[in-house]
Amino acid sequence: MSRARCERCLKPLSMCYCKDLTPEKATVDLLILQHFRETKHPLNTARIAELGIENCHILAGEDFSQNATFNNLLQTKNACLLFPSEQATSWQQLTSESEQKPDLIIVLDGTWRKARKMLYLNPVLQSLPAVTLSEAAESNYRIRKASEESALSTIEATVALLREVSQDTHAHQNCLDSFERMINMQIEAMGQSTFQKNYR
Numbered sequence: 272m273s274r275a276r277c278e279r280c281l282k283p284l285s286m287c288y289c290k291d292l293t294p295e296k297a298t299v300d301l302l303i304l305q306h307f308r309e310t311k312h313p314l315n316t317a318r319i320a321e322l323g324i325e326n327c328h329i330l331a332g333e334d335f336s337q338n339a340t341f342n343n344l345l346q347t348k349n350a351c352l353l354f355p356s357e358q359a360t361s362w363q364q365l366t367s368e369s370e371q372k373p374d375l376i377i378v379l380d381g382t383w384r385k386a387r388k389m390l391y392l393n394p395v396l397q398s399l400p401a402v403t404l405s406e407a408a409e410s411n412y413r414i415r416k417a418s419e420e421s422a423l424s425t426i427e428a429t430v431a432l433l434r435e436v437s438q439d440t441h442a443h444q445n446c447l448d449s450f451e452r453m454i455n456m457q458i459e460a461m462g463q464s465t466f467q468k469n470y471r
């Protein structure tokens with residue numbers, strides 16, 4: 272028999288992290304392309320963005336070329352892609368150089384390998400201007416999480432970019448609070464050593 276789950280964050284009720292997560296509107300729309308293998312991952316942080324950011328939409332899959340929502344958004348919006356490619360610039364640089372500010376940020380949710388695969392399978396994404404976090408934003412998070420080698424999680428990178436966009440250094444703190452809660456409950460549930468071994 273399966274345990275009762277929270278219908279918002281999909282965690283067992285004892286591990287619900289979303290109780291205080293009320294949606295807030297971001298200053299720019301978000302589309303998270305989630306690799307289908309990530310949807311069941313216990314640390315699915317894209318879900319936090321979906322619950323905590325009003326104008327955030329998630330599509331799960333790998334090849335989105337036949338997806339009507341995806342194609343419609345790309346046709347109607349001025350999109351950019353959060354991805355640290357060689358040509359990527361900071362948000363400030365991108366918006367100072369272009370006349371029309373992007374009104375949609377696309378975020379790839381998956382390991383580096385899966386993100387690259389999504390990029391490869393969806394060439395339209397390669398044609399979008401790429402943005403990356405400014406050094407200041409990135410180092411801010413690296414200091415806070417200095418003990419970890421891994422890259423930022425999807426929710427952390429998303430919030431960091433939204434803070435650069437809005438120039439509000441406290442924006443979407445509710446998402447990061449829920450992220451902390453999720454991590455802490457996950458560690459508690461599986462024990463510190465198992466967590467370190469499997470997720471670090």
Ligand SMILES: [Zn+2]
Nearest residue numbers: 277280287289
């Ligand atoms: Zn919940």
